[in-house]
Amino acid sequence: MASLRSVVLAGGGTGGHIYPLLAFADALRRHFPDVRITTLGSPKGMENDLIPPAGYDLRVIPAFQLPRSVNMNLLRTPDRMYKSSQAAGKILEEVQADVVVGFGGYVSVPAYLAAWRKDIPIVIHEVNVPPGVANRMGMKFTKNIAVGFPQQPQQAESLRDARVVGVPLRTALTQLDRAALRPQALYQFGLRPDLPVLFVSGGSSGARTINLAVAAAAKRLAHSGIQVLHVQGGRNDPFDVPADLPVPYRVLPYLSDMQLGYAAADLMLCRGGAITVAETTALGVPAVYVPYPHSNQEQKRNALPVVEAGGGVLVDNSELTPEWIEQNIIPLARDRQRLGAMSMAASRYGRRDGDEALLEFVLEAVAKSR
Ligand SMILES: CC(=O)N[C@H]1[C@@H](OP(=O)(O)OP(=O)(O)OC[C@H]2O[C@@H](n3ccc(=O)[nH]c3=O)[C@H](O)[C@@H]2O)O[C@H](CO)[C@@H](O)[C@@H]1O
Structure with a gap:
């Protein structure tokens, strides 16, 4: 050597x-x-x-x-x-x-x-x-x-x-046992153990479209019993979330300990940045990918093989509306069986x-x- x-x-x-x-x-x-x-x-x-x-x-x-x-x-x-x-x-x-x-x-x-x-x-x-x-x-x-x-x-x-x-x-991710860390992660974010968690992150700089669409769907998600852990991203403007929701909706400016987010997540909503795709697949996190629409379709091409392998869902940036979230993400986040199958498929693609x-x-x- x-x-x-x-x-x-x-x-x-x-x-x-x-x-x-x-x-x-x-x-x-x-x-x-x-x-x-x-x-x-x-x-x-x-x-x-x-x-x-x-x-x-x-x-x-x-x-x-x-x-x-x-x-x-x-x-x-x-x-x-x-x-x-x-x-x-x-x-x-x-x-x-x-x-x-x-x-x-x-x-x-x-x-x-x-x-x-x-x-x-x-x-x-x-x-x-x-x-x-x-x-x-x-x-x-x-x-x-x-x-x-x-x-x-x-x-x-x-x-x-x-x-x-x-x-x-990061070793915090390669050594992560999601199920084992989940109780601590939920406790730390003030989330309930009995309801699914949608983990939202638009990559290291955040994604305005994702932030605004999810925040606008906050009431529908909450009334369907879906909790949200929403990372705004380093370079993004704050957004408003209604204060009187029946289930937790947590907003964080940036999350340095991403392992906690991945441990808490039942489903992720994210961009298709290459490292994000590497992480969701390595950790078997089922994801809805909303690729950044510019930069030579780079993110779409990063996410597509995972979606083809059954580990994720792809939606165009222009189609990510509160209505799309209601019709697609809400049923998916509540479907344990489908999430389990997606998680296994994602893991097979990741390393x-x-x-x-x-x-x-x-x-x-x-x-x-x-
Ligand atoms: C808009 C744009 O051009 N984005 C590019 C950029 O994305 P970006 O810099 O967002 O990179 P990725 O999505 O690939 O990775 C984000 C990284 O930041 C971490 N993270 C994110 C949020 C947070 O709160 N905490 C945290 O630690 C994630 O765990 C991950 O490790 O570089 C990627 C890798 O070249 C490209 O594929 C993307 O197309």
């Missing part, structure tokens, strides 16, 4: 790029307690809130505005890219990196470029079924590409030879060992380069 002394992890922007990076950092620490771990982030991304409290060294490099599609010419445009890749290169030199592992998001592009210039091995981890722009640019510099989900029949050409490793998930599998792949890439 190759040994590692110094690893640089690049990824930033929203939670979807940062949580896998952190989960991978934890796996590195477990296997190589003395390894130096340095993370590269951007000035304004959520990494600034999430990485330092997790105990890892975060170095911020100047922001680089990612184009909407792959444009390698940008890498030759000094004013756009120069500062960021110079800053990344200085850090790689200072920490004498053995390898750069990138998780996507605009901060990874300068990191890939700097590593390539210094002949440092690069590993790319791509979570989305259609690969993101930053990683697609990175793929010009390395063949070490790992993906989060099983290969799809219509897999992007660039990912056909990628290694399927799964998505590194919990993405951190270990990615580490193995990184070690192989380093060994190959020596």
Whole structure:
């Protein structure tokens, strides 16, 4: 097994790029307690809130505005890219990196470029079924590409030879026994044990459409005996929920301990962010996916295989109305048998060992380069 002394992890922007990076950092620490771990982030991304409290060294490099599609010419445009890749290169030199592992998001592009210039091995981890722009640019510099989900029949050409490793998930999730944690989770959120719980989360930044539609259906849900645990999401405006509901409807701004939400949930209503899909399937949480309608249908393509496997339901953003919730979510949340079958189907698609599998792949890439 190759040994590692110094690893640089690049990824930033929203939670979807940062949580896998952190989960991978934890796996590195477990296997190589003395390894130096340095993370590269951007000035304004959520990494600034999430990485330092997790105990890892975060170095911020100047922001680089990612184009909407792959444009390698940008890498030759000094004013756009120069500062960021110079800053990344200085850090790689200072920490004498053995390898750069990138998780996507605009901060990874300068990191890939700097590593390539210094002949440092690069590993790319791509979570989305259609690969993101930053990683697609990175793929010009390395063949070490790992993906989060099983290969799809219509897999992007660039990912056909990628290694399927799964998505590194936080240990609080990989070690979660939902049934065992459920009583504590319900108690903590002030929810009742005798009524189903709908867990609502629009991803790390929240989702306005989901927030407003569910809040507008609050009365119908409550009068059907469905409790709601509603996470608003980091960057979303508050919304109103009627005060006099007969059963609990809890609103939280953000939930750091997602394991509690997943333990409390009978059914989840969520976007189709790749990490959310990795988590619901790894944990066997039946879900109604409402993909974010932009970004190249990325989220629809993330969620579709789970839905086809029977682990979830898909609804278009434009169709998620209080009426749709009443007609579809209320009967589903009360149907224990169907939820049980969906949970099993979701589990068959998901996996919990993405951190270990990615580490193995990184070690192989380093060994190959020596
Ligand atoms: C609008 C958009 O472009 N979203 C993208 C973004 O989503 P986003 O950043 O929302 O990422 P995901 O849905 O994939 O993951 C969200 C992560 O945040 C965590 N979480 C969420 C809410 C909360 O209160 N607490 C908490 O810890 C979840 O447990 C999960 O680990 O990155 C994903 C991964 O590249 C992409 O697939 C999404 O398309």
